[in-house]
Amino acid sequence: MTIKTVLITGATSGIGLSLFNQYVARGDRVIACGRDANKLALLAADAYKTYQFDINNSDEIKQALQDLMQLEPLDIVILNAGDCRYIDNAKQFDGKLFADLIHTNLASLGWLLQYTMPHISKGGQLVFVSSSATILPFPRSEAYGASKAGMDYLANSLRIDLANENIKVTLVHPGFVKTPLTDKNDFNMPFLITSEQAATRIIAGVDKGKAYLHFPKRLTYLLKFLSLLPKPIWQKMITHNNPPQDKV
Numbered sequence: 001m002t003i004k005t006v007l008i009t010g011a012t013s014g015i016g017l018s019l020f021n022q023y024v025a026r027g028d029r030v031i032a033c034g035r036d037a038n039k040l041a042l043l044a045a046d047a048y049k050t051y052q053f054d055i056n057n058s059d060e061i062k063q064a065l066q067d068l069m070q071l072e073p074l075d076i077v078i079l080n081a082g083d084c085r086y087i088d089n090a091k092q093f094d095g096k097l098f099a100d101l102i103h104t105n106l107a108s109l110g111w112l113l114q115y116t117m118p119h120i121s122k123g124g125q126l127v128f129v130s131s132s133a134t135i136l137p138f139p140r141s142e143a144y145g146a147s148k149a150g151m152d153y154l155a156n157s158l159r160i161d162l163a164n165e166n167i168k169v170t171l172v173h174p175g176f177v178k179t180p181l182t183d184k185n186d187f188n189m190p191f192l193i194t195s196e197q198a199a200t201r202i203i204a205g206v207d208k209g210k211a212y213l214h215f216p217k218r219l220t221y222l223l224k225f226l227s228l229l230p231k232p233i234w235q236k237m238i239t240h241n242n243p244p245q246d247k248v
């Protein structure tokens with residue numbers, strides 16, 4: 001297989017770290033991006049290059065990625081860095097949490113695209129790590145779900161505009177994956193998979209140039225089926241399983 005140049009944001013933890021390890025293991029040139037300098041330093045020996053920046057800071061992104069032009073053209077860019085926090089009380093809506101999450105998970109993508117796009121090769125591929133939370137609305141997920149739904153639209157729209165540029169766009173909807181991000185969750189996560197399993201599925205789908213990936217299928221097909229039912233039915237099911245927030 002030809003050696004590829006792969007840039008991964010959020011390569012220092014969870015799904016991004018497993019993607020990093022698996023691409024490195026098969027001999028690709030991997031550019032690891034992260035916010036935590038110490039975690040990033042641990043990847044330096046295996047990485048083609050490391051870039052440290054906070055995706056919420058456009059100046060840091062610009063500064064860090066300015067020498068991309070001196071590297072091999074990017075074959076695959078995986079926009080994976082992200083955060084998940086919940087709106088614990090919808091009646092006392094936390095505007096700052098909402099704005100922060102939209103910024104981290106969605107607005108930052110504009111800057112990342114601006115500074116990586118000129119370096120993506122013809123025949124290259126952009127990969128967006130969204131969430132199966134956009135298939136059906138989950139409780140307390142107003143901010144996270146909205147940020148990922150925005151990402152879905154961005155990816156699907158870009159796919160149309162980049163087709164003539166010969167750049168593919170892959171949108172990924174993972175279900176629950178065991179990572180530091182979900183270790184904080186205090187609820188049952190059905191069909192939880194490991195970050196290694198998630199990375200294997202993403203890499204296989206990206207290799208095939210797929211436009212859309214979702215896994216594990218036993219969860220995502222269930223969500224897709226429920227989403228086809230009349231709204232009052234799934235609304236009732238979800239509300240039934242979601243206790244009033246002042247009793248949580």
Ligand SMILES: NC(=O)c1ccc[n+]([C@@H]2O[C@H](COP(=O)([O-])OP(=O)(O)OC[C@H]3O[C@@H](n4cnc5c(N)ncnc54)[C@H](OP(=O)(O)O)[C@@H]3O)[C@@H](O)[C@H]2O)c1
Pocket residue numbers: 009010011012013014015016034035036037039053054055056080081082083084104129130131132173174175176177178179180181182
């Ligand atoms: N885990 C799941 O069940 C699940 C399900 C669906 C979708 N996803 C999505 O998958 C992606 C990866 O999640 P994960 O579960 O692997 O989470 P994770 O283990 O918490 O890793 C998050 C990664 O994003 C980076 N990151 C977060 N905020 C950043 C910021 N402001 N600037 C720069 N880097 C930042 C972190 O960098 P540092 O470590 O350097 O701070 C870390 O590398 C996220 O977009 C998440 O929404 C996860």
